[in-house]
Amino acid sequence: MSLHSRTSDIACIDGLQRAAFEYFLRYSDMRSGLVADTSRAGSPSSIAATGFGLAAYPVAVERGWIARSDAAWRVLTTLRFFAASRQGSDASATGYRGFYYHFLDMRTGDRVWRSELSTIDTSLLLAGALTAAAYFSGRSEEESELRRLAALLYERADWYWALNGGDTVTMGWRPPGRFLKHRWRGHSEALLLYVLALGSPTRPIMPPNYEAYTAAHEWLELDGAAHLHAAALFVHLFPQAWIDFRSIRDKGMRDRATDYFDNTRRAIRLQRAHAEENPHGFAGYCRDLWGFSACHAPKGWFRLRDGRRQKLLGYEARGAPFGADDGTLVPxxxxxxxxxxxxxxxGSLFHLMSRYPALVKEERLPGGFNPSLPGDGPEGWMDDRLVGLDQGLVVMMIENWRSGLVWELTRGIPAFRQGLSRAGFAGGWLSSTLLQV
Known part of the structure; x- marks a missing residue:
């Protein structure tokens, strides 16, 4: 019998998934619907975490963790807030040109931390809104308004403006009128951004912009197979929380006889192999203890358990095998x-939970830990915060494994289908869906 067929395993996973969802009940503002970036007191809202929360509500309804009417009301509260929030080029607005600032005050929605108008974080927010709208398809006044507002928010994003005259989308903008110098070029979590930008019915980008994005992809050959490299795990996972990439391929994937789903399988295997090799000799690393991604950690030089001094990187997008590695892992x-x-x-999950039991608190996992640092137990240093992005990703990915719910919802959303088609994706479910419309 395989591991995932055991009733006890499913019960454990269900508890972890439900606890992750409850982050969005506990750390959101009831008036604005905004979701806190982390569980730390005083944390501002992350619009990306808010988007993950919107996509998590359909899962919670299907699992019986929240009543449909309550979930719809919470989603509607969030969408009403963004629809009514002020758009303008001054620093005190909530957004501009249909995009939103990365971090907002939980209650007022004012820009905080001098954060950028973020194209990728707005994409995650809009993806969540569209997913919720696809699920709440009832005839009630609340669900009808919810769908109307989700469409309004998506359609007012000016993706063409975000090109700033270039061939790829900029990472963001700052008031009173300065685009960030960096662009989304080469494999990244912005795969989701490009799908939404191409699918827009109002101010879309064009297929050549996607071609310019993919032209910078870094391909490796590993054991005779082509692999699209990105060191940090979240890069592979964020777009696939929403989109089922099994057997659908753009030109680059077709040319190499693979797809983004299989590419992510290879990325996980590479991370496990790196942990097993453990070239830096960090504590605990093995094939069942891995997880190199963006997370917080202490910053500076620290003495490890084995007496060595190690430079820790603070918040960093860690990755493997060709990325930053300071002994910090995402559980x-x-x-x-x-x-x-x-x-x-x-197997990795149960190794983690049995070897490092203090990581699990109220059935939730923290943002990161470093077992090489001294601590009260084998866990070493543990982040004292929960991270909204992590919790939402856990809810969605567990559900895609269990039932495929989120993938099923987005397969029926015109924006996703249109965006994928304009990007040159074909095959699998996409071809059969396009034949039906």
Missing amino acids: WAPLAGLPFEPDACL
Whole structure:
């Protein structure tokens, strides 16, 4: 019997998934619907975490964790807030040109931390809104308004403006009128952004912009197979929390006889192999203890358990095998990897929970830990915060493994289908869906 068929395993996963969802009940503002970036007191809202929360509500309804009417009301509260929030080029607005600032005051929605108008974080917010709208398809006044507002928010995003005259989308903008110098070029979480930008019915970008994005992809050959490299795990996972890439391929993937789903399977295997090799000699690393991604950690030089001094990187997008590695791991990696390598990820999860039991508090996992640092137990240093992005990713990826719910919803959303088609994707479910419309 395989690991994922055991009743006790499913019960454990269900508890972790439900606890992750409850982050969005506990750390959101009831008046604005905004979701806190982290569980730390005083944390501002992250618009990306808010988007993950919107996509998590359909899962919670289907699992019986929240009443449909309550979930719809919470989603509607959030969408009403963004629809009514002020758009303008001054620093005190909530957004501009249909995009929103990365971090907002939880209650007022004012820009905080001098954050940028973020194209990728707005994409995650809009993806969540569209997913919720696809699920709440009832005839009630509340669900009808919810769908109307989700469409309004998506359609007012000016993706063409975000090109700023270039061939790829900029990472953002700052008031009173300065675009960030960096652009989304080469494999990244912005795969989701490009799908939404191409699918827009109002101010879309064009297929050549996607071609310019993919032209900078870094391809490696590993054991005779082509691999699209990105060191940090979240880069592979964020777009696939929403989109089922099994057997659908753009030109680059067709030319190399692979797809983004299989590419992520290879990325997980590479991370596990790096942990097993453990070239830097960090504590605990093995094939069942891995997870190199963006997370917080202490910053500066620290003495490790074995007496060595190690420079820790603070908040950093860690990655493997060709990325930053300071001994800090994300414990949520096995949960988020379940759709891709279920047996390996379940084995890793139960190794993690048995070897490092203090990581699990109220059935939730923290943003990161470093077992090489001294501590009260084998866990070493543990982040004292929960991170909204992590919790939402866990909810969605577990559900895509269990039922495919989120993938099923987005397969029916015109914006996703149109965006994928304009990007040159074909095959699999996309071809059969396009034949029906």
